[in-house]
Amino acid sequence: MFxxxxxxxxxxxxxxxxxxxxxxxxxxxxxxEHWEIITLLRNYYQRFDASPAMRALxxxxxxxxxxxxxxxxxxxxxxxxxxxxxxxxxxGLPKPHNCL
Amino acid sequence: MKISLLVLGSPLAGASADSAYHYADxxxxxxxxxxxxxFYHEGVYHGNxxxxxxxxxxxxxxxxxxxxxxxxxELVLCVASALRRGILDQAESSRRSRAAxxxxxxxxxxxxxxxxxxxxxxxxxxxxxx
Amino acid sequence: MTLPGKRxxxxxxxSPYAGQLSHGALDFALxxxxxEQDLTLLFMDEGxxxxxxxxxxxxxxxxxxxDSLPLYDFEELHVDLGSLHSRHLSITDxxxxxxxxxxxxxxxxxxxxxxxISC
Numbered sequence: 642m643f644x645x646x647x648x649x650x651x652x653x654x655x656x657x658x659x660x661x662x663x664x665x666x667x668x669x670x671x672x673x674e675h676w677e678i679i680t681l682l683r684n685y686y687q688r689f690d691a692s693p694a695m696r697a698l699x700x701x702x703x704x705x706x707x708x709x710x711x712x713x714x715x716x717x718x719x720x721x722x723x724x725x726x727x728x729x730x731x732x733g734l735p736k737p738h739n740c741l
Numbered sequence: 742m743k744i745s746l747l748v749l750g751s752p753l754a755g756a757s758a759d760s761a762y763h764y765a766d767x768x769x770x771x772x773x774x775x776x777x778x779x780f781y782h783e784g785v786y787h788g789n790x791x792x793x794x795x796x797x798x799x800x801x802x803x804x805x806x807x808x809x810x811x812x813x814x815e816l817v818l819c820v821a822s823a824l825r826r827g828i829l830d831q832a833e834s835s836r837r838s839r840a841a842x843x844x845x846x847x848x849x850x851x852x853x854x855x856x857x858x859x860x861x862x863x864x865x866x867x868x869x870x871x
Numbered sequence: 872m873t874l875p876g877k878r879x880x881x882x883x884x885x886s887p888y889a890g891q892l893s894h895g896a897l898d899f900a901l902x903x904x905x906x907e908q909d910l911t912l913l914f915m916d917e918g919x920x921x922x923x924x925x926x927x928x929x930x931x932x933x934x935x936x937x938d939s940l941p942l943y944d945f946e947e948l949h950v951d952l953g954s955l956h957s958r959h960l961s962i963t964d965x966x967x968x969x970x971x972x973x974x975x976x977x978x979x980x981x982x983x984x985x986x987x988i989s990c
Contacts, residue, residue, distance in 0.1 A: 781895060782990075821898070856902070857899070861876070861908055868988060868989045871892070
C-alpha cells in the first residue's frame with residue numbers, strides 16, 4: 642500500500658483515517674491546523690496536477706489562508722523537516738516526481 | 742571554456758546524440774572543459790549497460806564512458822526520466838524489486854537541480870536533440 | 872542555496888501532448904525556481920499550443936502546470952508571434968499574461984540571456 646518512503650502507492654485510496662495513520666508513523670498528532678494544510682495540499686493537487694515544492698506551498702498558503710500562515714516557519718511548526726514533502730505524504734499526494 | 746551538454750535524443754533515433762558525442766570529443770581535444778553531460782528524456786537510454794549492439798556498430802554507451810574518463814566529465818541521467826524508461830542502478834533496482842540494475846556504473850542518477858546548477862556555472866550549455 | 876547568477880532562457884518548443892518533453896521543460900523551470908535561478912520562459916514553434924486555454928486531457932495537464940507557475944514566481948510568459956501566426960493563432964487565443972515578441976524583437980531578446988535551454 643505504501644512505497645519504501647511511506648508514500649501511498651494509489652492516491653485514490655487516501656482517507657482521513659489513513660492520513661492519521663501516516664501521521665502517527667511520523668510521530669504527529671493531527672490538529673485542526675494540520676487539517677487545514679492537508680486540505681490545502683489536496684486542493685493544490687486538484688488544481689495543478691502536482692505536489693508543490695516548498696516555495697509554491699508557502700505562496701499558495703499565503704494566497705489561500707493569509708500571510709500569517711503562508712510562512713515557512715508556520716508550516717515547519719506543523720510538519721517539521723520538510724513541510725511540502727511530509728505534508729504531501731500525509732495528504733496522500735504522490736511523491737514530487739521532479740526530484741528537486 | 743566550461744561547456745555542459747544536454748542530450749535529449751536516444752542513441753538510435755536520429756543523429757542528434759551522435760552530434761553531441763562528436764561535439765564533446767572535439768571540444769575536449771580543443772582543450773575545453775566539459776564538467777557534465779546531462780541525459781534527459783529519451784537521452785537516458787545512453788546509460789543502458791544492457792544494450793548490446795552488433796560487432797560492426799558503434800557502442801554508444803562505451804563511447805560515452807571512454808569520453809567521461811578522458812574529460813573527466815560526469816555522466817548524469819535524470820532520475821525521473823530514467824526510472825520511467827527502465828534504466829535503474831543497482832540501488833533503485835533493489836528498492837523497486839526489479840530483476841537487475843542495468844545502468845552503466847560510469848553514469849549517475851540525479852535530479853534536475855544538477856542541470857540547473859550546471860546552467861548557472863558553465864559558460865555554455867548546449868542542447869542536442871528535440 | 873544560491874548559485875552564480877546567470878540569466879537563463881528556457882525555450883519550450885514542443886507540442887503539449889506529443890510526448891514528454893513539454894512536461895520535461897516545465898519541470899526544468901520548476902527546478903530552476905527552487906534553486907533560485909533567474910529563468911524566463913519563451914514558447915516557440917509547436918510549443919505555442921501549450922498556451923491555449925481550456926485543455927481537456929486524460930493525463931497530466933500542461934495547462935494546470937502553467938497555472939502553477941506564478942506560485943514559483945514566474946509571472947510572465949513570452950511567445951514568439953511568428954510561431955503563432957504561422958499556425959493561424961493570435962495572442963487573444965492564448966491564456967492571459969503572455970507577452971508577444973515580434974520577429975524584430977526576438978534577436979535582441981534572445982541575446983539578453985546568458986544561457987538558452989531548448990526543450
